[in-house]
Structure formats: C-alpha cells, structure tokens
Amino acid sequence: MSVSIRRAGRRIPLAMVSIRPAKLFDIPEVVRIERASFNEEYPRGVFLAFLENNPSTFLVAEYGGRVIGYVMGYLRPDLEGHIMSIAVDPEYRGNGIGSALLTEVIERLINEGARYIGLEVRVSNETAIRLYESFGFRKIKRIIGYYSDGEDAYYMLLPAEEWGGRN
Numbered sequence: 001m002s003v004s005i006r007r008a009g010r011r012i013p014l015a016m017v018s019i020r021p022a023k024l025f026d027i028p029e030v031v032r033i034e035r036a037s038f039n040e041e042y043p044r045g046v047f048l049a050f051l052e053n054n055p056s057t058f059l060v061a062e063y064g065g066r067v068i069g070y071v072m073g074y075l076r077p078d079l080e081g082h083i084m085s086i087a088v089d090p091e092y093r094g095n096g097i098g099s100a101l102l103t104e105v106i107e108r109l110i111n112e113g114a115r116y117i118g119l120e121v122r123v124s125n126e127t128a129i130r131l132y133e134s135f136g137f138r139k140i141k142r143i144i145g146y147y148s149d150g151e152d153a154y155y156m157l158l159p160a161e162e163w164g165g166r167n
C-alpha cells in the first residue's frame with residue numbers, strides 16, 4: 001500500500017469554506033499565512049495599500065471564523081488581470097482552497113474586463129505550476145533572475161476566452 005503525504009494536512013469540507021473580499025481586520029492573518037508560505041515577504045504596508053486599491057479582487061478563504069488562505073489579484077491598465085500572490089495555510093493545503101480562491105479571483109478579474117490572467121511563479125514551484133496548468137495557464141516565458149535570491153520565474157498566461165473553469 002502506498003502512503004501519501006500529500007493529503008497529510010487537515011481535512012475540511014470545502015462547503016464550509018467561504019471565499020470573500022478581504023477586510024482590514026484580515027490583514028494580520030494574511031500576513032501570517034504569507035510568512036509561513038514564502039521566503040520573500042512583502043512589508044505589511046503593501047497589503048494595506050493593495051486592499052485599498054483592489055478591494056474586490058483581494059480575497060480570503062475563511063473557515064470556522066479563521067482566515068486560512070488568500071489571493072491578491074488586480075487589473076492592469078493593459079487589461080491583464082494579474083495574480084500578485086496566492087497562499088493557503090500549510091495545515092489546510094490539498095483541500096481545494098487554492099483552487100477555489102483562484103477560480104473566484106479569475107472570474108472577478110474577467111468580469112472587471114481582464115482579457116488575460118497573468119502571473120509569475122518560481123520555476124521550482126511544481127505544485128503551483130501544476131495547479132495553474134490545470135486551470136489552463138501556459139508558460140509564456142522564463143524570466144531570468146526574477147526573484148531576489150536569483151531564481152528564475154515563469155510568466156504564465158490564461159486568455160480570458162479560454163477560461164471555462166478548472167480541468
């Protein structure tokens with residue numbers, strides 16, 4: 001019998017998770033999840049400014065009164081809806097929460113006029129790349145030394161007209 005560590009986190013029913021726009025009081029929890037998820041951290045002020053400028057596309061996942069994931073999207077003047085950051089509390093990964101956040105932000109950005117959805121991802125982040133590819137994102141280019149530690153990024157794009165939900 002093979003044992004999977006993939007599903008080792010907490011199992012929770014997705015129906016009990018609500019995806020909603022972030023509020024000011026959510027920022028400490030968002031920062032906690034960001035710190036647990038990335039080596040590079042945005043200063044707290046970045047989250048506050050982002051919320052002020054993009055209140056309908058900065059979303060959180062809430063479960064049992066607790067924030068357990070977030071996604072930050074914004075519409076660029078060139079009509080690319082860009083995903084700036086997405087993360088789920090490590091304890092709750094593998095429950096479909098990342099997919100639910102991504103689905104909701106893509107739909108909101110397209111409703112706001114996005115023609116493409118774009119993002120950058122570390123070339124080593126296979127979990128995220130697989131997630132994005134299952135949504136129809138394609139690698140468009142490799143950006144050499146994109147991250148401050150020197151790692152390259154893939155720039156990935158999903159044309160709005162190809163969006164029909166996750167595969």
Ligand SMILES: CC(C)(COP(=O)(O)OP(=O)(O)OC[C@H]1O[C@@H](n2cnc3c(N)ncnc32)[C@H](O)[C@@H]1OP(=O)(O)O)[C@@H](O)C(=O)NCCC(=O)NCCS
Binds near residue numbers: 038088100122131
């Ligand atoms: C990427 C991330 C947001 C996904 O969140 P999640 O809630 O675990 O995502 P889901 O449960 O919806 O899983 C979506 C897909 O991701 C992949 N995946 C999720 N957890 C995984 C794991 N532990 N190992 C391997 N693949 C995994 C699978 O392809 C999965 O699809 P499936 O369940 O149909 O097989 C989460 O892993 C995370 O916060 N990572 C750290 C931050 C990060 O890398 N963000 C992206 C930066 S560009």
